[in-house]
Amino acid sequence: xxxxxxxxxxxxxxxxxxxxxxxxxxxxxxxxxxxxxxxxxxxxxxxxxxxxxxxxxxxxxxxxxxxxxxxxxxxxxxxxxxxxxxxxxxxxxxxxxxxxxxxxxxxxxxxxxxxxxxxxxxxxxxxxxxxxxxxxxxxxxxxxxxxxxxxxxxxxxxxxxxxxxxxxxxxxxxxxxxxxxxxxxxxxxxxxxxxxxxxxxxxxxxxxxxxxxxxxxxxxxxxxxxxxxxxxxxxxxxxxxxxxxxxxxxxxxxxxxxxxxxxxxxxxxxxxxxxxxxxxxxxxxxxxxxxxxxxxxxxxxxxxxxxxxxxxxxxxxxxxxxxxxxxxxxxxxxxxxxxxxxxxxxxxxxxxxxxxxxxxxxxxxxxxxx
Amino acid sequence: xxxxxxxxxxxxxxxxxxxxxxxxxxxxxxxxxxxxxxxxxxxxxxxxxxxxxxxxxxxxxxxxxxxxxxxxxxxxxxxxxxxxxxxxxxxxxxxxxxxxxxxxxxxxxxxxxxxxxxxxxxxxxxxxxxxxxxxxxxxxxxxxxxxxxxxxxxxxxxxxxxxxxxxxxxxxxxxxxxxxxxxxxxxxxxxxxxxxxxxxxxxxxxxxxxx
Numbered sequence: 001x002x003x004x005x006x007x008x009x010x011x012x013x014x015x016x017x018x019x020x021x022x023x024x025x026x027x028x029x030x031x032x033x034x035x036x037x038x039x040x041x042x043x044x045x046x047x048x049x050x051x052x053x054x055x056x057x058x059x060x061x062x063x064x065x066x067x068x069x070x071x072x073x074x075x076x077x078x079x080x081x082x083x084x085x086x087x088x089x090x091x092x093x094x095x096x097x098x099x100x101x102x103x104x105x106x107x108x109x110x111x112x113x114x115x116x117x118x119x120x121x122x123x124x125x126x127x128x129x130x131x132x133x134x135x136x137x138x139x140x141x142x143x144x145x146x147x148x149x150x151x152x153x154x155x156x157x158x159x160x161x162x163x164x165x166x167x168x169x170x171x172x173x174x175x176x177x178x179x180x181x182x183x184x185x186x187x188x189x190x191x192x193x194x195x196x197x198x199x200x201x202x203x204x205x206x207x208x209x210x211x212x213x214x215x216x217x218x219x220x221x222x223x224x225x226x227x228x229x230x231x232x233x234x235x236x237x238x239x240x241x242x243x244x245x246x247x248x249x250x251x252x253x254x255x256x257x258x259x260x261x262x263x264x265x266x267x268x269x270x271x272x273x274x275x276x277x278x279x280x281x282x283x284x285x286x287x288x289x290x291x292x293x294x295x296x297x298x299x300x301x302x303x304x305x306x307x308x309x310x311x312x313x314x315x316x317x318x319x320x321x322x323x324x325x326x327x328x329x330x331x332x333x334x335x336x337x338x339x340x341x342x343x344x345x346x347x348x349x350x351x352x353x354x355x356x357x358x359x360x361x362x363x364x365x366x367x368x369x370x
Numbered sequence: 371x372x373x374x375x376x377x378x379x380x381x382x383x384x385x386x387x388x389x390x391x392x393x394x395x396x397x398x399x400x401x402x403x404x405x406x407x408x409x410x411x412x413x414x415x416x417x418x419x420x421x422x423x424x425x426x427x428x429x430x431x432x433x434x435x436x437x438x439x440x441x442x443x444x445x446x447x448x449x450x451x452x453x454x455x456x457x458x459x460x461x462x463x464x465x466x467x468x469x470x471x472x473x474x475x476x477x478x479x480x481x482x483x484x485x486x487x488x489x490x491x492x493x494x495x496x497x498x499x500x501x502x503x504x505x506x507x508x509x510x511x512x513x514x515x516x517x518x519x520x521x522x523x524x525x526x527x528x529x530x531x532x533x534x535x536x537x538x539x540x541x542x543x544x545x546x547x548x549x550x551x552x553x554x555x556x557x558x559x560x561x562x563x564x565x566x567x568x569x570x571x572x573x574x575x576x577x578x579x580x581x
Contacts, residue, residue: 140558173557174453245558267559270432271450 111294
């Protein structure tokens with residue numbers, strides 16, 4: 001796919017839709033709402049934990065969907081050897097990040113569910129890269145693996161509560177407070193040193209992999225690094241490794257995600273615009289045998305990037321007089337528009353209307369006035 | 371050009387001096403200038419002078435790449451940013467304080483006056499204590515004296531103000547100091563500018579200058 005000179009959101013979503021469809025992903029459409037219990041039981045999977053709930057005529061508590069992946073996983077086929085590839089473009093309802101108010105957000109995403117193999121993982125990650133490329137020409141895809149940090153924390157003998165206490169500081173890359181928290185949790189000295197380094201363990205792939213290998217304490221962690229190295233080499237062979245960074249400070253929720261996780265950034269947008277990963281554990285929660293991997297693109301984060309900054313209201317302000325013949329006028333206006341110009345025809349232009357060209361109707365055709 | 375948000379006032383002046391001593395001077399900052407955006411082409415930085423409680427907002431939204439903010443403001447705002455360094459200045463504690471000799475009545479919710487409702491809620495939630503928050507914007511010490519609240523949650527530097535108002539610290543919630551924070555996207559796209567700043571700040575000041 002060639003880099004796009006993007007002018008608006010519709011063009012982007014159209015482009016992505018054909019990209020996903022060209023690889024056999026089918027559109028998943030869902031209802032606007034699900035049972036509230038689905039979101040209540042899986043609160044920590046959601047990006048924000050506020051859900052817009054209401055009761056239906058039978059008195060059942062329902063919610064306007066804050067997320068699509070949960071519904072897709074819930075409706076996935078239960079058997080291990082099935083393979084479903086779906087994409088969606090849906091509205092989700094969440095609290096606005098800046099105000100205590102619910103907003104409707106457009107989200108687009110891709111999921112592969114069932115028999116996930118090495119090829120499928122690479123396909124999804126390549127799709128994530130192509131998605132970012134469609135958004136902007138300067139982009140980064142951060143990759144991590146849930147098994148690395150958790151392997152280290154488990155080897156150190158930390159229980160779930162102790163791990164929860166350390167994770168926020170790793171996510172914030174907050175090395176100074178991570179060190180204090182490690183001391184507070186009485187982490188054995190040889191592990192303390194290693195865990196303390198997780199907060200800063202990010203950067204270019206080969207260099208970060210090398211630093212990470214010094215922290216390995218179990219065969220499981222070794223395997224994680226081998227998996228990441230293989231993924232990097234694969235994407236490098238495909239010429240797609242330029243945008244990749246390895247970031248072990250990125251940790252998704254451990255009760256849903258396992259394996260590879262990733263996040264995308266695009267220059268010009270201040271926050272994460274794409275997020276995804278392997279979520280076999282969510283599938284298990286719904287009693288599905290298969291595995292799953294996918295990602296979502298947060299179209300709301302792109303709104304200000306994609307907005308078309310136009311200083312003109314139209315290309316041509318086409319002026320006529322009230323007494324002009326409507327048939328001739330109509331033909332002339334449509335002829336101008338057919339040339340690909342945005343024409344605003346009026347006998348009485350609105351105040352502050354701005355167009356680079358003003359034309360007047362001479363009874364037969366429009367002529368430029370200066 | 372690296373955008374650095376600094377809190378206006380005493381802390382900002384101190385932080386600027388630290389940055390200038392480590393290779394990021396800006397001539398316009400040295401003059402008593404009323405401008406809020408000050409650039410220095412040679413150092414490749416642009417300083418934004420903003421209200422201390424707004425620093426993290428500028429950084430979270432990418433209007434500044436990095437910023438310096440008190441840990442109290444950062445915790446209260448809960449902003450989604452990286453916290454990269456503890457600069458050590460402005461060291462003080464977030465504390466619970468009450469009238470000298472105050473005895474807590476556990477049969478009723480505790481009335482807590484504070485400028486930091488989120489920090490207070492979090493602290494008492496962790497201790498499973500039911501509270502009633504009274505959000506104030508200043509002169510917090512007055513609240514227990516007038517019986518408006520049982521305790522206050524506030525930052526305590528030397529304790530002198532507490533003492534003069536016959537209050538004392540009953541619990542220390544956590545230590546506070548100035549932190550260097552960074553926007554998440556800037557850490558990807560401006561890493562070439564942010565990394566040297568981090569390195570400079572964690573090493574000694576440049577030769578021939580005093581910190």
